[in-house]
Amino acid sequence: MSSLNLGARVPIRYHLSAYSKDHLWLPAAIWGLFALLVGLDAVGRPDQVGASFIGIVLPLLAGVLACSCVLEDPALELQLAAPRQARRILLERLGMLLAIVTVESLTYQAFLALAGVSMSAYGSLLQRQALWLAPTLAMLGLGSALALGTAQSMTGAMLTGLVWLAQILARSWFINSPWARHLFLFAGFFTPASPYLAATHLCLTGVAGLLMVLAWRALERQERYL
Secondary structure (H helix, E strand, O other): OOOOOOOOOOOHHHHHHHOOOHHHHHHHHHHHHHHHHHHOOOOOOHHHHHHHHHHHHHHHHHHHHHOOOOOOOOOHHHHHHOOOOHHHHHHHHHHHHHHHHHHHHHHHHHHHHHOOOOOHHHOOHHHHHHHHHHHHHHHHHHHHHHHHHHOOHHHHHHHHHHHHHHHHHOHHHHHHOOOHHHHOOOHHHHOOOOOOHHHHHHHHHHHHHHHHHHHHHHHOOHHHHO
16 A cells, blocks of 8 residues: 555556455355356246346446445545545546446356347347446446435445335336436336337436536545545
8 A cells, every 4th residue: 555656547456455345246146146046947037037137236236336435445535635636536436346347247148148048138239238337327326426425335325225226116107207217227127128218328328427427526525535
């Protein structure tokens, strides 16, 4: 730590060491659980299980883990004291977390292909990437904004989980609403043939950007985290 020049670009290995072990083993453990469900042929529709993992579970993991990826850094005070922009710190941490989720998603899709599970019900290969990427970006933005806004990673994680749960429970309302459908995180899973799906994914990506800007502005108020 003493040799780390915080005014320069922070190496990837530092970000990995700053993450808690939950950021690595929890996604891997859930990956293994969903792979086991498919591998043991324990479900009637393995494609639905696969889509639920990449399109519903991974975004939740991303949102919850985003709540602690900055605030749980034991060297956060040094990071904030260094001449580094808050948005750079935030983007580096969220970028590393997005990379972890991307590996989880792509390797699981490769596993499904090797297992002979067709995901064609959820669109083309490109559409299946939007199935997980759009809600994941939105949840990364939501988790980081709530955690940094409240200055509490646990509070942010609880609120993020409540938003996720509320969307699932109120999915019929979101699907049928002419405007709320564009804020529905799981449209790619529940309505893969919807003509509004592309617009929904674009809207979620825009919301993700807005939430990340709010998180960045919150992180600029450094005195709240010292």
